[in-house]
Amino acid sequence: MQTALFIEQLLNGLQLGVMLFLMAAGLTLIFGVMGLINLAHGSLYMVGAFACAAVAAATGSFWLGLAASLAAAAAAGAIVEILVIRRLYERDHLDQVLATFALILIFSEGTRWIFGSFPLYLDIPPLLQGSVPLPGGSRYQLYRLAIIGVGVAVAVGLYFLIARTRLGMRIRAGESDREMIGALGVDIRTLYTVVFALGAALAGLAGALVGALQSVQVGMGEPVLILAFVVIVIGGIGSIKGALVGAVIVGVVDTMGRFLLPQLFTLVMPASQATTVGAALASMLIYIVMAVILAVRPQGLFAVQR
Amino acid sequence: MRKLIAAGLVGLSMGVSGMAFADPLKIGVITTLSGGGAGLGIDTRDGFMLAIKQANNPEVEVVTEDDGQKPELAVQIADKMIQSDQVDILTGIVWSNLAMAVVPSAVAQDKFYVSTNAGPSALAGAGCHQNYFNAAYQNDNFHEAMGQYANQDYKKTFILAPNYPAGTDSLNGFKRYYKGELAGEVYTQVGQTDYAAEIAQIRSSGADSVFFFLPGGMGIAFMKQYAQSGVDLPVMGPGFSFSQDVLPAIGDAAVGAKNSATWSKDLDNEANKKFVEAFQAEYNRLPSIYAVQAFDAANLILSAAAKASVTDKDAFRAALKEADFASVRGKFKFNTNNHPIQDVYVREVIKEGDVLSNKIIATAFTDHGDAYAEQCAMQ
Numbered sequence: 294m295q296t297a298l299f300i301e302q303l304l305n306g307l308q309l310g311v312m313l314f315l316m317a318a319g320l321t322l323i324f325g326v327m328g329l330i331n332l333a334h335g336s337l338y339m340v341g342a343f344a345c346a347a348v349a350a351a352t353g354s355f356w357l358g359l360a361a362s363l364a365a366a367a368a369a370g371a372i373v374e375i376l377v378i379r380r381l382y383e384r385d386h387l388d389q390v391l392a393t394f395a396l397i398l399i400f401s402e403g404t405r406w407i408f409g410s411f412p413l414y415l416d417i418p419p420l421l422q423g424s425v426p427l428p429g430g431s432r433y434q435l436y437r438l439a440i441i442g443v444g445v446a447v448a449v450g451l452y453f454l455i456a457r458t459r460l461g462m463r464i465r466a467g468e469s470d471r472e473m474i475g476a477l478g479v480d481i482r483t484l485y486t487v488v489f490a491l492g493a494a495l496a497g498l499a500g501a502l503v504g505a506l507q508s509v510q511v512g513m514g515e516p517v518l519i520l521a522f523v524v525i526v527i528g529g530i531g532s533i534k535g536a537l538v539g540a541v542i543v544g545v546v547d548t549m550g551r552f553l554l555p556q557l558f559t560l561v562m563p564a565s566q567a568t569t570v571g572a573a574l575a576s577m578l579i580y581i582v583m584a585v586i587l588a589v590r591p592q593g594l595f596a597v598q599r
Numbered sequence: 600m601r602k603l604i605a606a607g608l609v610g611l612s613m614g615v616s617g618m619a620f621a622d623p624l625k626i627g628v629i630t631t632l633s634g635g636g637a638g639l640g641i642d643t644r645d646g647f648m649l650a651i652k653q654a655n656n657p658e659v660e661v662v663t664e665d666d667g668q669k670p671e672l673a674v675q676i677a678d679k680m681i682q683s684d685q686v687d688i689l690t691g692i693v694w695s696n697l698a699m700a701v702v703p704s705a706v707a708q709d710k711f712y713v714s715t716n717a718g719p720s721a722l723a724g725a726g727c728h729q730n731y732f733n734a735a736y737q738n739d740n741f742h743e744a745m746g747q748y749a750n751q752d753y754k755k756t757f758i759l760a761p762n763y764p765a766g767t768d769s770l771n772g773f774k775r776y777y778k779g780e781l782a783g784e785v786y787t788q789v790g791q792t793d794y795a796a797e798i799a800q801i802r803s804s805g806a807d808s809v810f811f812f813l814p815g816g817m818g819i820a821f822m823k824q825y826a827q828s829g830v831d832l833p834v835m836g837p838g839f840s841f842s843q844d845v846l847p848a849i850g851d852a853a854v855g856a857k858n859s860a861t862w863s864k865d866l867d868n869e870a871n872k873k874f875v876e877a878f879q880a881e882y883n884r885l886p887s888i889y890a891v892q893a894f895d896a897a898n899l900i901l902s903a904a905a906k907a908s909v910t911d912k913d914a915f916r917a918a919l920k921e922a923d924f925a926s927v928r929g930k931f932k933f934n935t936n937n938h939p940i941q942d943v944y945v946r947e948v949i950k951e952g953d954v955l956s957n958k959i960i961a962t963a964f965t966d967h968g969d970a971y972a973e974q975c976a977m978q
Contacts, residue, residue: 295803297803298799298800298802298803301799302796302799305793305795305796305799306796308795309793309795401633401634402633405633405637410632410637410638410641411638411844411847411848412638412816412819412845412847412848413848414847414848414849414850416823416850417827422827423829424828424829431799431802431803432829434795434827434828434829436827437795503792505823506793506820506823506824506827507792507793507816507819507820507823507824508792508815508816508817508819508820508823508845508848509848510816510819510848511634511637512634513792513816516790516792517792548795548796551787551788551796551797552796552799552800555785564784565784568784568785568786569762569767569786572762572785572786572787572788573762573786575788576762576788
């Protein structure tokens, strides 16, 4: 039974990691290409979740909701880029942080204005309900396996997009020298809007997928945003590969820490104390890991050469 | 028809409490109207304002401000309300950590504070104050009731709460009355949204039941994931986990869950029937426990104001202490530490047509006070 529990927790960690990757990929792409720190990325995640919940409630189909979440988050991303973000590329990071923080407040209160203050309902689609057997006799939820599958598919898709397509070539060129590709006649403004909308769509997808597991409510994006920042700092800012590795590290370390640390402490102290101390330490664990990694590799694991 | 009844009710209550007070009364409501916890604050405000509207007394003025669930903001608002708005009474705070930041300094400035929800143990025991009245409960109460009720059916319960003061209070309250064995005791992170790791532990622990205290969005996430995981052990929790504000978001997964509270929609008394009807007519939704407690708090304040002027602190304090109002919770009186002595019920989540709600299935405690009253030096 213990091995089964261990495998189950490992899968849980992987699933959390994959979900963080969807967030972190967009964040790191936007930072890598445009040099922009986007605090409002969590709001796009929230937009995705609300769009999915609203459309699923209206039509009864989770899949239509999922499509709507991609469309709504990408549209919100494109609009925000054109109206606000475009003016920030030449400014320093402090101005960017200030403006995108304002966007968080606008998105939050705007969402509350439209949907109200009470959380929305969103359930997993019937097709993905149920569970599959694991080696060792335990069972694992099908929906969480599907999330892992989506994450892997997105990672592979992004790899092909960036390494094999013309758009990917422009994105890579934009990362290394944006003045130069502008001078070569590439429409850099449209490219930026497309990249921003792509990142937003990934965040919206993550929001919709997770919305079925959690509560769809205003402010749901900010805790995930903090974790996503930890991920891209560990992985190396601007690197998609780094985002993937960092996300899996954070997901597995966080889940295993919550599971194993309290048990470890019961070996040396009374049970009720051990659970409190273990839980407290588990919540710090990913930040400790981040500090250690940064001490060894200050640029992150897969630093982008500039 | 509903409007007619509501109008009739308003008219009726005008006749009862529309009398003039000796002096005008100014009340400051500090509550959470933005951010993730806004649902609780909005119910608090709406419940409170319903009572004020029913009283329809031009002598009563209410100012409301949003604390954004931030202690530092709540302290600033309280200072502003006391100094520039010159309120006589403060009320409305939902969260215990905010109450701890605001209440001690407000009562030390000789203002009254009437709590509509938060009831931290520190303010019920050694830190009690003659100007602090709690119209809701002491934090441990709901959890104690669930521990008491669990003794009937369960021998091995898995318990779980967030790792912060109200979370530890919760599990301590549960353990104070629960006699069975614990299959596991887990503290989760505050604001945690994924409970897969904890649910896997529950599955392998050999428990016969689960008790959890996870307020707001945390509880929604836990219940959905728990139902999806296929673990089918019975679930119980304090009423907050299955309150009217979160039930629609949890969905059918909540049906059958046992939870403890001092109030339920079906509680059989005249004041409650009128209240539920009026609240639905006014806001077009069912009230939650937060709305109930705020409604009672407002009526408590109005009952005291009808008897004494708020400028005469001693007389007003004595009038508050009498608790001479028709509580929608039925029986209600104050203990020596100005916290309620009341009945605590066990409810079960049911589905009425399309609407999820609660019904009372048992009484866990009759005339229940709290464990801290004797540490309170005030008499």
